[in-house]
Amino acid sequence: MMLPTAWREELWTVGGLLALVWLVGLLTGLATWLVTGGILAYLLWNLYHLRLLIRWLDRSTKQLPYSTPGIWGYVFFRVEVRRRKAASGKKQIGRLLKEFKTSTRALPYATVVLNREFNIQWLNKAATTLLGVRKSDAGQPITNLIRHPDFHQYLDAGDFDQPLPLQLLPGGDTRLSLRVVAYGQQQYLLLARDVTEQHLIELMRRDFIANASHELRTPLSVLQGSIEQLEAGIGDKPELEKPLARMKRQSQRMMFILQDLLTLARLESRHEDEQLQSVSLSALVAEVMEEVRVASEHRGGHRFHLDVAENVQAGGQREDLYAAMSNLLMNAVRYTPAGGDITVTLKRVPLGVRFEVVDTGVGILPQHLARLTERFYRVDVGRSREAGGTGLGLSIVKHVLEHYGSSLEISSWPGTGSTFAFTLPGKYLEESRSGLGADSRKAS
Ligand code: ADP
Secondary structure, three states: OOHHHHHHHHHHHHHHHHHHHHHHHHHHHHHHHHHHHHHHHHHHHHHHHHHHHHHHHHHOOOOOOOOOOOHHHHHHHHHHHHHHHEEEEHHHHHHHHHHHHHHHHHOOOOEEEEEEOOEEEOOOHHHHHOOOOOHOOOOOOOHHOOOOOHHHHHHOOOOOOOOOEOOOOOOOOOOEEEEEEEEEOEEEEEEEOOOOHHHHHHHHHHHHHHHHHHHHHHHHHHHHHHHHHHHEEEEEEEOHHHHEEEEHHHHHHHHHHHHHHHHHHHHOOOOOOOOOOOEHHHHHHHHHHHHHHHHHHHHHOOOOEEEEEEEEEEEEOOOHHHOOOOOOOOHHHHHOOOOEEEEEEEEEEEEEEEEEEEOOOOOOOOOOOOOOOOOOOOOOOHHHHHOOOOOOHHHHHHHHHHHOOOOOOEEEOOOOOEEEEEEEHHHHHHOOOOOOOEEEEOOO
């Protein structure tokens, strides 16, 4: 039934009836009375159906209760159609919600729905197994139930881009990876999964590399000693000179790789809460430079430019900071042809202290930059080996910096040179002994 038809029919019917009543009224001389009576009757008829409609809506019975002719039949029909549509939509949403809950319940990931105050709204079975949160805890703040300080800090920071690794029970075996996803109007989904197995595999990998490197070091030292003995007694067999020199070079290379692997293993297995030492970064640069100048001399020499702030004192691990600086400087020497310029800067910046090495060396194509800190990634394997590289230097630098919440900044262009830099955050800086002046020492 179309609205214009029903409406038109109603108009025709009412108009027709009124005309009839008026005609009869003219014939009988009671036109005014009859027309007034007709309008009143029509009004009562409408009021009656309005009452029927209200009763029907109030009782919200499913069936269309009244079959009425005319416009009111149409009204009942349209309301009924809308009600049925709404009911079927509701049913569908209900069904979807049920399916979602059933599937989420079966998920091996703990899932907890939180409101904007991080109060628990809903949770699945795995949330009870992994996080110890129960259905009866609904309405409570999640922070009352997961009391780990790292978790509280994670929620307070509100930066949920990275998952949070968590060991719920100190000393316990279970390792979790937690993730918070914001959705809707400040609602949160807390997801947690058991990563104990991955953690154990990672530990095994670390231990294996550390043990293998350790075990290989002793026989390699013996080999190196024997090569030296043979070299000393070469006397009447000059034909052995070259092979022995090759053996010596290769065994040295192997020793460097083992040392770097052991350094990486140590960096990976250390604890966050390690005691910090007081380290003079200015003195550390000078110390690294001694080693670097010797290496540079062996390669024909470079022009060094130093701009090192004095008395920069930081809390950190001396050995690690030395390794980071030394690897960056040794690379500058390795990948800059003799006679090239190498500029070393240590300066205070608003965010902390910045260490920067700029060289005028071979440079690197942009597509390699993102992968340089991967283990054994080299732009040119031949050149790296020739220069005595292990392929692990930048990986060590990355690990050291991660510990301080810093990262390696690299900019480079082939033929122009490279800049490798990092900023040690201000929280590691100690009050310098002679104030915070722009006290830099320049030398070349
Ligand atoms: P390697 O022991 O091979 O130098 P690194 O991890 O220290 O290993 O560096 C990875 C690679 O990055 C190097 O092989 C080299 O190709 C490139 N690289 C590092 N530093 C520089 C630099 N200053 N100039 C040009 N290339 C560099």
